[in-house]
Amino acid sequence: MHVLLNDERQECDMPLTVAAFLxxxxxxxxxxxxxLNHQILPRSRWExxxxxxxxxxxxxxxxAGG
Incomplete structure (x- = not known):
């Protein structure tokens, strides 16, 4: 399976969670x-x-800052 990480093509096995991939x-x-696909994915859902x-x-x- 192929995904893009910061516009670089990455190969990975299926099935794989976001947390496992990272x-x-x-x-x-x-x-x-x-x-993920142009929408923020909360860290609580990475697993x-x-x-x-x-x-x-x-x-x-x-x-962080102001």
């Missing part, structure tokens, strides 16, 4: 947020949401 790539770190062929993930660092 963990395999050592990207499951505090302070990051994720958009249950399975990736599908062609999904587009955008992983970014959360910055």
């Amino acid at each position: 963990s395999q790539r050592q990207l499951l770190t505090p302070g990051v947020a994720l958009a 249950e949401h399975h990736l599908e062929e062609g999904d587009h993930l955008l992983l970014f660092q959360v910055i």
